[in-house]
Amino acid sequence: MLSKDLKRIEDLQVRKNVSLLPLTSFRIGGPAHLFLVPWTLKALEQTVSYLSNRSISYKVLGQGSNLLINDKGVKLVMTLTALNRIHSLQHGRTAHGHPFKTVSVEAGCRLKSLLSWSIRNSLSGLENFSGIPASVGGAISMNAGTNKCSMAEAIDAVQFTGPDGSCWFRRDQLQFDYRSFRLPDKTLISAAEIQFGKSSPDQISRRVRKVMYKRRTTQPIGEPSAGCIFRNPQGDSAGKLIDQCGLKGLRIGDAEVSKKHANFIVNRGKASAIQVMNLLKIIRERVKKETAVELVPEVSVWGMET
Numbered sequence: 055m056l057s058k059d060l061k062r063i064e065d066l067q068v069r070k071n072v073s074l075l076p077l078t079s080f081r082i083g084g085p086a087h088l089f090l091v092p093w094t095l096k097a098l099e100q101t102v103s104y105l106s107n108r109s110i111s112y113k114v115l116g117q118g119s120n121l122l123i124n125d126k127g128v129k130l131v132m133t134l135t136a137l138n139r140i141h142s143l144q145h146g147r148t149a150h151g152h153p154f155k156t157v158s159v160e161a162g163c164r165l166k167s168l169l170s171w172s173i174r175n176s177l178s179g180l181e182n183f184s185g186i187p188a189s190v191g192g193a194i195s196m197n198a199g200t201n202k203c204s205m206a207e208a209i210d211a212v213q214f215t216g217p218d219g220s221c222w223f224r225r226d227q228l229q230f231d232y233r234s235f236r237l238p239d240k241t242l243i244s245a246a247e248i249q250f251g252k253s254s255p256d257q258i259s260r261r262v263r264k265v266m267y268k269r270r271t272t273q274p275i276g277e278p279s280a281g282c283i284f285r286n287p288q289g290d291s292a293g294k295l296i297d298q299c300g301l302k303g304l305r306i307g308d309a310e311v312s313k314k315h316a317n318f319i320v321n322r323g324k325a326s327a328i329q330v331m332n333l334l335k336i337i338r339e340r341v342k343k344e345t346a347v348e349l350v351p352e353v354s355v356w357g358m359e360t
């Protein structure tokens with residue numbers, strides 16, 4: 055019935071039993087019983103309106119880089135990957151006389167694609183985000199960043215889509231926090247505006263290479279993971295605390311605390327969500343016992359209690 059109704063929405067692709075495992079960087083998770091791909095903003099608006107008006111809950115999938123999905127899967131997933139256009143809006147000068155360009159980007163666009171586009175167009179501003187695997191929507195929703203940057207500083211405006219359609223909120227109306235963002239009720243992120251500065255492609259590429267070098271030498275890039283698994287406690291580092299407790303290399307099944315970076319859990323083959331959850335529990339207990347710090351997961355967990 056639900057899938058029949060949804061199939062009536064023009065430009066909405068409705069698929070059944072789609073495996074989510076290859077759509078996550080962790081390579082873990084069961085299927086989505088229904089998987090929705092809107093190809094236009096109108097299709098997205100109609101779908102969100104249909105689901106919200108019937109109080110049908112659904113999950114939004116970005117690039118799947120910060121997710122731990124239940125092995126049994128989830129009922130209803132929508133992805134915005136087909137909404138990925140980028141266009142320049144306007145250019146001008148800041149109060150200090152520096153040239154800038156404002157760019158509008160749909161939420162399904164990958165940060166990596168946006169960064170490549172900005173290099174080709176001599177636009178700087180996203181270099182410190184190099185190597186963060188994310189869609190624009192996912193990056194905003196997690197307020198992704200490093201100790202040098204966060205989406206909160208990069209974003210000028212966000213477009214939300216909810217039961218009553220889409221509307222833009224300016225920067226001062228948005229509520230970012232450390233690795234979190236307050237979404238207005240029953241909405242998702244459908245687009246954003248970002249202000250870029252001007253720089254030469256060579257200079258931007260050099261900065262990107264520097265950031266990527268640091269990542270490659272400190273993180274288990276290339277091994278399936280969901281990035282940092284715990285938030286950093288204020289003024290401290292979750293990785294350092296886990297390392298101090300001697301937990302690097304601790305393994306349950308194929309889920310292992312990375313030997314390279316203790317705040318990463320890597321999937322060494324066929325790790326299950328349960329194995330990762332059990333590992334999280336042990337890490338939290340040990341760190342609490344030995345340092346009195348309560349670690350809070352950064353990874354978004356679907357279909358299980360943390």
Ligand SMILES: Cc1cc2nc3c(=O)[nH]c(=O)nc-3n(C[C@H](O)[C@H](O)[C@H](O)COP(=O)(O)OP(=O)(O)OC[C@H]3O[C@@H](n4cnc5c(N)ncnc54)[C@H](O)[C@@H]3O)c2cc1C
Nearest residue numbers: 116117118119120187188189191192193198199242243281
């Ligand atoms: C190797 C590696 C390195 C990483 N390094 C970093 C890092 O340096 N800094 C950092 O902050 N993170 C890092 N991460 C984690 C991850 O890249 C970020 O959290 C990223 O923002 C997730 O974006 P995503 O599109 O993959 O979102 P997903 O993982 O798909 O989703 C994450 C959450 O965002 C929600 N969401 C996604 N799209 C939307 C939308 N359009 N509207 C509303 N909600 C949405 C989802 O429902 C989910 O709750 C890393 C991950 C990996 C695997």
